[in-house]
Amino acid sequence: MSENPIAGIHHVTAIASDPQRNVDFYTEILGLRLVKRTVNFDDPGAYHLYFGDETGSPGSILTFFAWPMAGRGQAGVGQVEVTSFSVPEGSLNYWEQRLLSASIPVERSGKRFDEEILTFADPDGLRLELVAHSKADTAARPWKDVSVPVEQAIRGFYSVTLCEQGYEATARVLETMGFRKTGERGNRFRFDVGDGGAGAHVDVLCASEAAYGRAAVGTVHHVAWRVADDNSQLSWRKVLVGKHLNVTPVIDRCYFHSIYFREPGGVLFELATDPPGFTADEPVDKLGESLKLPPWLESSRKRIERALPPIQLHKAVKEARAL
Numbered sequence: 001m002s003e004n005p006i007a008g009i010h011h012v013t014a015i016a017s018d019p020q021r022n023v024d025f026y027t028e029i030l031g032l033r034l035v036k037r038t039v040n041f042d043d044p045g046a047y048h049l050y051f052g053d054e055t056g057s058p059g060s061i062l063t064f065f066a067w068p069m070a071g072r073g074q075a076g077v078g079q080v081e082v083t084s085f086s087v088p089e090g091s092l093n094y095w096e097q098r099l100l101s102a103s104i105p106v107e108r109s110g111k112r113f114d115e116e117i118l119t120f121a122d123p124d125g126l127r128l129e130l131v132a133h134s135k136a137d138t139a140a141r142p143w144k145d146v147s148v149p150v151e152q153a154i155r156g157f158y159s160v161t162l163c164e165q166g167y168e169a170t171a172r173v174l175e176t177m178g179f180r181k182t183g184e185r186g187n188r189f190r191f192d193v194g195d196g197g198a199g200a201h202v203d204v205l206c207a208s209e210a211a212y213g214r215a216a217v218g219t220v221h222h223v224a225w226r227v228a229d230d231n232s233q234l235s236w237r238k239v240l241v242g243k244h245l246n247v248t249p250v251i252d253r254c255y256f257h258s259i260y261f262r263e264p265g266g267v268l269f270e271l272a273t274d275p276p277g278f279t280a281d282e283p284v285d286k287l288g289e290s291l292k293l294p295p296w297l298e299s300s301r302k303r304i305e306r307a308l309p310p311i312q313l314h315k316a317v318k319e320a321r322a323l
């Protein structure tokens, strides 16, 4: 094991279709902040949108590749099946009403381990949960410029649930990464890393009868785990390569540095550094307001901007004011 512990979820990246609908849902309904408006560095004709808390702290960031022409995917084996956010204890009634009043069907799934859960999907069918618990991180800084009261606001991630055909091979990789099994209910196996708690859980759902998932709109593309810095990342790379995993070289994502590999069950994992973060190319008070490009794409800015559909922030609020 490395001396540089993995500190839980860094970000989750999923696939959306219409970027404006995506922005409206995550900012206006869920109350997250658009912390970065950029393009997919591997496909600069498409947006890469990052949502999170006020500064886009690691552990709060849900990102989307917006591919309007892509078809609907299918959740299933080899994928992150559910992405779960942390909310303060007692806030689920508020969220249930909020989502229902926006015509979003919800399900109160009862208790799992010791948590209360509200399940729903985003407009593209991405499966989400809000998990209410007494230890919802009070240090998280929800974005205040939204209509969700701070008392009920999302406090970063709670967990991800991996859907797997079997679980032993995945469990071994998680254990290599410093996770330990902390719970078991039926076919659900919970692993925690570091001090555990919100953002440090991963549930492995062993669904041997389920069909394989198809990555496209409404599914998760990958989950990234936090490493403190570049040295820690390199030392983890050595450990993982030593376990015969095919790990990419370090890739510069501007706001963090990344390595990627597929765990044996098929889920794409990334290890991402905490620094430099989203203030690398714009100040905190301007995050997400304009299109940012990595230095190597700046020379193509005009062409890229022409190809992207416009996105408006606070669209619903502005429209309501105009009435």
Ligand code: ZN
Pocket: 011, 013, 222, 224, 270
């Ligand atoms: Zn990523």
